[in-house]
Amino acid sequence: MRHFLLLCFTILIIVVSPMSTSANGTSYRQEVSLPTGQVIPMEEGNVSIVAEHLLIRFKKESARELLIKGSPNIEAEVNVTYELFNKHEIEQEIPIAFPQLGQTGDWQVRLDGTNIPLDGAVALSREQLIGQSPHYEWINPRTGDSYDISRNDSFEKFETLQSKTFTVNLQPRTKQILQVNYDVNVSLDEKHSLHPVYRFDYLLHPASYWSDFQNLTLQIEVPFDAHIYTNLDLEKVNEEMWLGEFETLPDENLVVFLSPRAGILFNNLNSRGLALFIAFVLLVSFYPIGRWVKKKFPSQSRLISCLLLLIFLGSGYDLLSHKIVGYPFTLLQLAYYILYLILILFLFVRLLKK
Incomplete structure (x- = not known):
């Protein structure tokens, strides 16, 4: 015995x-995905976003390593509905870029219910998309502690961001509904905590390039038990939903941190x-x-x-x-x-x- x-x-x-050496010598997953974000007009014009509803729904898929449970795989399902208003007296053809820098799938773009094909990609500068208030630090949603993953990670090093492009035709003096839906991977850090921390960045700054922007509704849904932290002020509606309403564009981009509950x-x-x-x-x-x-x-x-x-x-x-x-x-x-x-x-x- x-x-x-x-x-x-x-x-x-x-x-x-x-563990006494900050887990040196072990292979914890650290996967830093670049952000995704708002639509941005590729040409100057007199088109405004009258209202926007941004729904981000996180999806979790359990993972196992032999008999040991590994960190679950988490994706963000992004559904954005824009109410666009063409202030011109004539029809406008507007080329639009949509930053999607992580691994994405299940793309769908619709204008008033009609599918719009993606027609290319363009590289947009870092400053053009992120603005003056980048959020580098990570937050552990369980403890509220902040930390940095690395000063050399992909989020901080990129100079340009590849963005998908499409074109819409907007009728004169008319409000029209633009919908963009897709799935995207989120960032993961296993190293700095016993429990994995996931991060999702959504760039709001590109909306400032429209002639006007107002009435933003942010809705975050987490249909599984998890600790949540957001840098913007959102109200917890119930155990699965957080909601925020903004009359004007927030000064910061949206960052969400979450850590799923595990065991008792x-x-x-x-x-x-x-x-x-x-x-x-x-x-x-x-x-x-x-x-x-x-x-x-x-x-x-x-x-x-x-x-x-x-x-x-x-x-x-x-x-x-x-x-x-x-x-x-x-x-x-x-x-x-x-x-x-x-x-x-x-x-x-x-x-x-x-």
Whole structure:
């Protein structure tokens, strides 16, 4: 038994050691996607955005690495509805660019219900799209702490941004509805926290190039349990929806950070070392607690021992089935996880025999 516990402790030390050096030597995913954003007219004109409704719906797909749950894959489904008004007395043909710098899919552009084909792409300058208030720092939505991923990441280094283009014909002195729908990947940081942090940037600044802009409605939907942080002032309508209404264009671009909830005990921890240490404490305390129960409640010891078994197995699963350390230490975590389950069952059988 002592050899088993010594082995567990050794594995724990090996796995926790990289944590003291900010996880150096482990491969945590850091995927920085460039932002997407508002439509921008490619020619000067007298066309305004009378109203805009921006709906961003996040979608989550669970991922697994062997028996260890990896960070889920999250996409943003973007649905934008613009109410455009052509102030001219004649029909206007307006070439429009739409920044879409991350990996996108399921594009659809419609004017008054009629599909509009994408006809090309154009490179727009960084300053033209982002404006004077870039939001470089990351925010952990669980703690509110801010941090930087890297001063060399793709978000800060780009000079121009590729943008899809299309052309619309706007009738004179008429309000028309332009709809743009697509899916886009979001940024991910696994390194700086026990729980992954996701980031989505939506550029609002390009709307300032229209002759006028007003009445912006922002709606964010997260149909799964998660911690949320936004840099703009949005009201929480319910557990899945946040809403904000702005009469004029906000000074900042929209940035959303989210971190999905995971487990019960695991969800309330923010330290990798603490998560692994608690799993170790559970393992070494199971047998002594079981022995104490047998002495204190001899007539009910079997029932209480069974309840303890369920609690300790459930707690171990809650902690160790989630990704705590990066590859290759994930393999050690997997071994520790399997060993934990075997030892708890072994100790339970030993308790029943004595």
